[in-house]
Amino acid sequence: MRMNLASLQGRIIVSCQALDNEPLYGADHMAAMARAAEAGGAAAIRANTPADIAAIRKAINLPVIGLYKRVYEQSPIYITPTITEVREIAEAGADMVAFDATNRQRPDGLSLSAFIAAIRLEFPGLLLLADVSTFEEGIQAFDLGCEAVSTTLSGYTPYSKQQSGPDVELVRSLAGLSGRPVFAEGRIWTPEECMACLNAGAYAVVVGTAITRPQEITRRFAHAAAGRA
Numbered sequence: 001m002r003m004n005l006a007s008l009q010g011r012i013i014v015s016c017q018a019l020d021n022e023p024l025y026g027a028d029h030m031a032a033m034a035r036a037a038e039a040g041g042a043a044a045i046r047a048n049t050p051a052d053i054a055a056i057r058k059a060i061n062l063p064v065i066g067l068y069k070r071v072y073e074q075s076p077i078y079i080t081p082t083i084t085e086v087r088e089i090a091e092a093g094a095d096m097v098a099f100d101a102t103n104r105q106r107p108d109g110l111s112l113s114a115f116i117a118a119i120r121l122e123f124p125g126l127l128l129l130a131d132v133s134t135f136e137e138g139i140q141a142f143d144l145g146c147e148a149v150s151t152t153l154s155g156y157t158p159y160s161k162q163q164s165g166p167d168v169e170l171v172r173s174l175a176g177l178s179g180r181p182v183f184a185e186g187r188i189w190t191p192e193e194c195m196a197c198l199n200a201g202a203y204a205v206v207v208g209t210a211i212t213r214p215q216e217i218t219r220r221f222a223h224a225a226a227g228r229a
């Protein structure tokens, strides 16, 4: 399926991810989660690893934004760090690839612009979603030709704003100044926060943990109950 970015406008993208230390780890679980998200009205799914992407692609009819978290010793970058991971998720059927678009040292030593050029050369049909942590990184990603930017990494780089809720201000400034598709992502827990992001100019809103990590959802309720005791 060739993805049409416009189909995401004003809508929710559900991030269905479970790492190997999580109870729902496994492609079957993530495919079921994606089916639930589709039934609930999601416009797209964001998914990690070739195995999960392939299973989700088979299970649903929505576009899939793929990423591949892989840790290399010599680099802090773990969201789709090199062309090797891009290749695997493209082969698994991702329509768009999400990757770390910070300027930090990449494991293969490539600059961000060289990395993007390499993806374009090998996969001209693949849409690019730049995961950023700051305004400057977002503008840079658009300048480098990425189709969309997501606020995924705000609060997850040492130099970005650290906060417990979503970075609505980053959404507002990036969407306002670029006039391009900016996805709000990271620590969005409620429909009200979702609305705040859309009102700030988000093109689409990505919700992960609040929908797809039951252990964290349980923890919030348990914490509230414990606070009452």
Ligand SMILES: CC(=O)N[C@H](C=O)[C@@H](O)[C@H](O)[C@H](O)COP(=O)(O)O
Pocket: 015, 017, 067, 079, 152, 153, 156, 185, 186, 187, 188, 206, 207, 208, 209, 210
């Ligand atoms: C920082 C990082 O590695 N973020 C990852 C990116 O794919 C995922 O672990 C998040 O779950 C995703 O961004 C959605 O965010 P939240 O789960 O807060 O709704």
